[in-house]
Amino acid sequence: xxxTMSGIPLDPTYGDGLQPGxxxxxxxxxxxxxxxxxxxxxxxxxxxTATDTNARFHALLRAGGTGLSTAFDxxxxxxxxxxxxxxxxxxxxxxxxVDTLADMEDLFAGIKLDKVTTSMTINGPAAILMAMYVAVxxxxxxxxxxxxxxxxxxxxxxxxxQKEYIFPPRPSVRLVTDLIRFTxxxxxxxxxxSISGYHIxxxxxxxxxxxxxxxxxxxxxxxxxxxxxxxVDDFAPRLSFFFNAHSDFFEEIGKFRAARRIWATWMKDRxxxxxxxxxxxxxxxxxxxVSLTAQQPENNIARVALxxxxxxxxxxxxxxxxxxxxxxALPTEKxxxxxxxxxxxxxxxTGTASVVDPLGGSHFVEWMTDEMERQANxxxxxxxxxxxxxxxEGVYAGIDDGYFVGEIADAAYRFEREVNAGRRIIVGVNEFxxxxxxxxxxxxxxxxxxxxxxxxxDQIRGDRNDDAVRASLTALVEAAGQPDINLMPxxxxxxxxxxxxxxxxxxxxxxxxxxxxxxxx
Amino acid sequence: MSxxxxxxxxxxxxxGPLRVVLAKLGFDGHDRGLKVVARTLRDAGMEVIYLGLRQxxxxxxxxxxxxDADVIGLSMHNAGHLTLAPRMVQAVEEAGLGVPVVIGxxxxxEDVTVLIEAGVAAVLGPGASTEEVVAAVRAAVAHQSPAx
Numbered sequence: 259x260x261x262t263m264s265g266i267p268l269d270p271t272y273g274d275g276l277q278p279g280x281x282x283x284x285x286x287x288x289x290x291x292x293x294x295x296x297x298x299x300x301x302x303x304x305x306x307t308a309t310d311t312n313a314r315f316h317a318l319l320r321a322g323g324t325g326l327s328t329a330f331d332x333x334x335x336x337x338x339x340x341x342x343x344x345x346x347x348x349x350x351x352x353x354x355x356v357d358t359l360a361d362m363e364d365l366f367a368g369i370k371l372d373k374v375t376t377s378m379t380i381n382g383p384a385a386i387l388m389a390m391y392v393a394v395x396x397x398x399x400x401x402x403x404x405x406x407x408x409x410x411x412x413x414x415x416x417x418x419x420q421k422e423y424i425f426p427p428r429p430s431v432r433l434v435t436d437l438i439r440f441t442x443x444x445x446x447x448x449x450x451x452s453i454s455g456y457h458i459x460x461x462x463x464x465x466x467x468x469x470x471x472x473x474x475x476x477x478x479x480x481x482x483x484x485x486x487x488x489x490v491d492d493f494a495p496r497l498s499f500f501f502n503a504h505s506d507f508f509e510e511i512g513k514f515r516a517a518r519r520i521w522a523t524w525m526k527d528r529x530x531x532x533x534x535x536x537x538x539x540x541x542x543x544x545x546x547x548v549s550l551t552a553q554q555p556e557n558n559i560a561r562v563a564l565x566x567x568x569x570x571x572x573x574x575x576x577x578x579x580x581x582x583x584x585x586x587a588l589p590t591e592k593x594x595x596x597x598x599x600x601x602x603x604x605x606x607x608t609g610t611a612s613v614v615d616p617l618g619g620s621h622f623v624e625w626m627t628d629e630m631e632r633q634a635n636x637x638x639x640x641x642x643x644x645x646x647x648x649x650x651e652g653v654y655a656g657i658d659d660g661y662f663v664g665e666i667a668d669a670a671y672r673f674e675r676e677v678n679a680g681r682r683i684i685v686g687v688n689e690f691x692x693x694x695x696x697x698x699x700x701x702x703x704x705x706x707x708x709x710x711x712x713x714x715x716d717q718i719r720g721d722r723n724d725d726a727v728r729a730s731l732t733a734l735v736e737a738a739g740q741p742d743i744n745l746m747p748x749x750x751x752x753x754x755x756x757x758x759x760x761x762x763x764x765x766x767x768x769x770x771x772x773x774x775x776x777x778x779x
Numbered sequence: 780m781s782x783x784x785x786x787x788x789x790x791x792x793x794x795g796p797l798r799v800v801l802a803k804l805g806f807d808g809h810d811r812g813l814k815v816v817a818r819t820l821r822d823a824g825m826e827v828i829y830l831g832l833r834q835x836x837x838x839x840x841x842x843x844x845x846x847d848a849d850v851i852g853l854s855m856h857n858a859g860h861l862t863l864a865p866r867m868v869q870a871v872e873e874a875g876l877g878v879p880v881v882i883g884x885x886x887x888x889e890d891v892t893v894l895i896e897a898g899v900a901a902v903l904g905p906g907a908s909t910e911e912v913v914a915a916v917r918a919a920v921a922h923q924s925p926a927x
Contacts, residue, residue, distance in 0.1 A: 332806040332857060344805040347862035421808030421832055462811045548811075552885075552905040585905055586887050587858065667814045674815045678909045687906045700887050777831030779817040 304329030462670025512626030514572025
């Protein structure tokens with residue numbers, strides 16, 4: 259029996275008509291919502307060398323965590339080795355540095371990979387990091403079929419927003435579909451793509467653009483996987499999403515509800531999915547980093563709490579809450595703890611988790627949900643039109659002609675002008691300001707990591723069998739030249755010879771080319 | 780223009796609008812702020828040469844020479860400012876350009892002093908207003924070459 263603080267008994271849901279757990283899932287994916295399973299409080303971590311992050315992972319697991327979430331550093335995200343000329347100052351700084359399989363061995367040393375689930379936030383080189391994870395597991399006697407987790411592997415939003423691309427869009431999407439095919443056949447517990455609106459919103463889009471661009475990218479991957487020969491119901495149940503929780507409370511809740519409705523209807527009507535799991539838009543949410551202010555930083559604790567509440571009222575499956583000091587640096591341990599405690603307060607003190615879709619039936623929230631869907635449909639029409647009836651081609655066309663980056667830059671500039679003109683108030687920034695802003699204690703990371711990592715990379719290069727490395731890279735180049743061959747087996751072979759991430763990327767670039775963005779304001 | 784009344788885009792002796800090269804160095808892909816600054820400076824009447832992402836100190840110096848730039852604006856969000864900003868200043872000096880370097884982005888207060896000592900003309904943090912951005916660019920140019 260669930261009761262309010264004052265002892266009033268509560269049903270799992272209220273209202274007539276559409277119920278949570280019923281198609282098209284506007285009111286939630288499951289009839290009992292958070293009563294049967296609270297959202298996962300998945301906090302993102304990664305810094306320094308693999309050994310440093312491994313210690314953090316063990317601490318998290320000892321504290322009762324069951325899921326790991328890995329942040330990689332910029333060189334790793336960009337597919338370059340720690341001794342690349344642009345890596346100076348970036349190694350181990352915003353995440354963990356991984357150059358070879360040896361780093362991945364250290365990263366997961368002593369962790370039972372069949373018992374935990376792991377999330378890896380990586381896109382351009384996702385196939386390489388996935389291959390390393392499989393190789394580490396199998397060294398330890400865990401079969402790939404028993405691995406559970408998620409890899410972000412959403413390359414399309416990189417061209418639109420986050421800009422961590424390596425190869426041009428089409429060969430990159432081939433790598434995404436190769437990974438979808440590989441996990442569908444061999445890793446049934448793995449989520450091969452986390453289709454992400456988070457970065458689109460952070461780059462400045464509106465809520466409706468975040469919603470529409472993200473779902474359009476999702477439709478594009480569905481079309482690419484079907485074109486690669488898969489049946490929609492074989493892979494769609496393993497697709498998941500990642501949204502932003504920004505500051506406009508009801509707009510965000512409308513966005514989350516509309517996302518579920520649109521995904522379900524499109525998957526059923528346009529792509530012919532029949533498995534209910536293929537129709538369900540499961541999503542992770544992170545509070546809006548861009549909303550955090552450097553001025554009066556403690557105010558961010560309140561912002562994050564309200565954003566987290568909107569994600570929970572919107573029915574998120576998992577949540578990361580930002581730390582209040584992140585407008586200025588990576589979070590300190592104390593700030594990260596307050597962020598986690600904020601989720602725990604929402605979960606256990608507010609009663610929000612007692613009733614599914616508590617705002618369903620509100621005139622305003624239902625209207626906002628419809629309005630989000632209407633605006634998203636206008637954007638889908640445009641993408642479908644420029645793709646001549648294909649959402650995949652439409653997304654490629656929108657990347658080529660600057661549609662996505664242009665729309666996002668327009669929205670960002672409009673917002674900035676509103677703030678600047680005082681039409682939109684940001685507390686502590688353009689109103690209620692103080693001259694004596696206290697600066698928070700900030701985390702700083704030294705240079706020792708970089709030296710250690712480069713020394714380790716040199717050592718691995720010296721110890722390995724160079725002939726085996728060369729042979730594996732030659733085989734990979736050959737496979738990459740044949741579009742119908744799945745590249746995952748060749749990439750797994752290459753990482754097992756301790757070929758570096760940078761070497762594997764360079765081999766693929768020799769066939770795929772390198773993407774250079776047209777600079778556009 | 781309407782957003783920045785009262786700020787003249789022209790230098791005191793009317794040598795034409797200021798020419799600003801805007802870029803990001805290395806891997807850092809956060810270009811939201813830089814694009815907003817590009818439009819802000821353009822609306823204030825300046826000529827913006829937008830190089831965008833993945834530039835090197837060499838490519839920026841080359842653009843400055845080719846475009847006869849008055850000022851360089853660099854955006855930094857990856858905590859690499861202490862390494863990269865002084866390198867940019869040095870590259871400009873070595874090329875004998877005499878062009879000031881203005882940094883925008885995520886720079887903790889204690890690092891601002893270090894950057895200024897390293898020869899950076901100004902550092903603009905999160906939340907800087909249109910007026911502050913335009914004023915900092917103009918002041919950097921005026922300080923570098925009072926004739927302009």
